Amino acid sequence: MKIKKNSDWWRGGVIYQIYPRSFADSNNDGVGDLPGITEKLPYIASLGVDAIWISPIFTSPMKDFGYDVSDYCDIDPLFGDLAAFDTLVAKAHKLGLKVMIDQVLSHCSDQHAWFKESRQSKDNPKADWFVWADPRADGTPPNNWLSVFGGSAWQWESRRRQYFLHNFLSSQPDLNFHNPEVQQAMLDTIQFWLKRGVDGFRFDACNFHFHDPKLRSNPSALVRDSKTVSAENPYGLQAHKYDKSQPQNIAFLQKIRVLLDKHGAASVGEVGDDHSLKTMAKYTSGGDKLHMAYSFNLLTAECSAAHIRQQVEELEAQLTKTGKKDGGKGWGCWSIGNHDAQRVMTRWGKGETSPAYAKVLLAMSSSLKGSLCIYQGEELALTEADIPFEQLQDPYGITFWPEFKGRDGCRTPMPWQAKLKHGGFSQAKPWLPVPKQHLAHSVDQQEADAHSTLHFYRRFLNWRKAQPVLRMGDIDFVDTPEPLLVFTRMLDEETWLCAFNLGAEPVSFRLPKRLRAASAISGHGLDGSTLIDGRLELAAFGGLFAVINR
Known part of the structure; x- marks a missing residue:
């Protein structure tokens, strides 16, 4: 096995997020795939980014579009196979791009073999691999924990006559990280992809790994959480003291870091927490846990200069404070758009601003201290798509419609060529429609305009790459x-x-x-x-x- 040398490329680096279902469809089945990404890698490299982050491509029933994993060590046929993945990694490396993949550790699919076995009885080999609990005397769930996606975080299983925990969909049971066998199994999945040459991981919901073993109920929130969830979601009414961000997570993240350091790989963690900046500092300090982390704090509707300054200054204060205690200052990663948030040109720009706004947002966000994640389509200044209810795919949006329309509006296919059917994304009907208004912002249209947002991204990010003061x-x-x-x-x-x-x-x-x-x-x-x-x-x-x- 060839071990890559340690590198600080991630410190101040720019990561381009790819949502594979919507990036490029090579086989014309209406869904993007790995060969489609591979074909477009020169386009991504031209932007001047350092790495790509590919949202989940593992085998999955796709109830949450890949964030419900049924096999951590294989590619879903919808996207290709392991050979196609190896080809992608090899080409990315030739172009100077690092490859990060989305690792979903806190939960898996109810179709995973582990859960299928666990749910059968209380005494099988996988019985304690998930979070099971007896009902209260009146038959109700063991506590008041809520799912991010709506309703109780507990689902009844008649075969065991117990509830299982799911912080997201009921088809996404939470793994029991208090079990050392579970921790080792997840470390093994990381090792599998490191051996295939990946350069790092984006760890999904990385503060959800552990739960309070006493299953104590959460208290009410003193101030409603307006960053992680929208106003109509009762999840924000609780202070999430016991269902996530538990102290035991630190030791597990340290185990991950040991493995990553052996391969010279990097990591960025997603932190959705009541006190996300404080948690980010804890998880990245000391040089022995995550390399960097990001939160939802710049994925909110608030876009004032004062808000941006407050988030950066508060994170820096937390990083300094935690670093003094833990022997090394951590590192932040900023994101103003991704697959979970309304597109920034609509959320901050109200959908009416000129391309100049997209340009200044890039210049501003990539000049803050920290690394940066860019979401596909931001380089085209795409706005949020308005998806009618009958075409919605996102279960989150279906639950909270119409006040919250879910995440489909930021996940529509990339418009590559304005005059081709479906914007050149696919010859078949895409899994989500290509908005007509996006065609005017297609890649080919912007390639022909020297003053376009796309060309600005290329100029600016390639210029920034040569400026150590902006990176470090x-x-x-x-x-x-x-x-x-x-x-x-x-x-x-x-x-x-x-x-x-x-x-x-x-x-x-x-x-x-x-x-x-x-x-x-x-x-x-x-x-x-x-x-x-x-x-x-x-x-x-x-x-x-x-x-x-x-």
């Missing part, structure tokens, strides 16, 4: 009025000023005296803004970078 430097914010977001990035003896206007009107701002000796930098592609004698003149949705002269 410290960050310090400047007090500014809305909608300005201004901060410095500092690395060794170099200090940069980063200024962004998140509003639709030009803004003028006088820098503090300590920052006035600055010289604007060119080459990044943001035009129309100036810095003269310490005064910023930022165009609508404009931005500017400058070197602070000492």
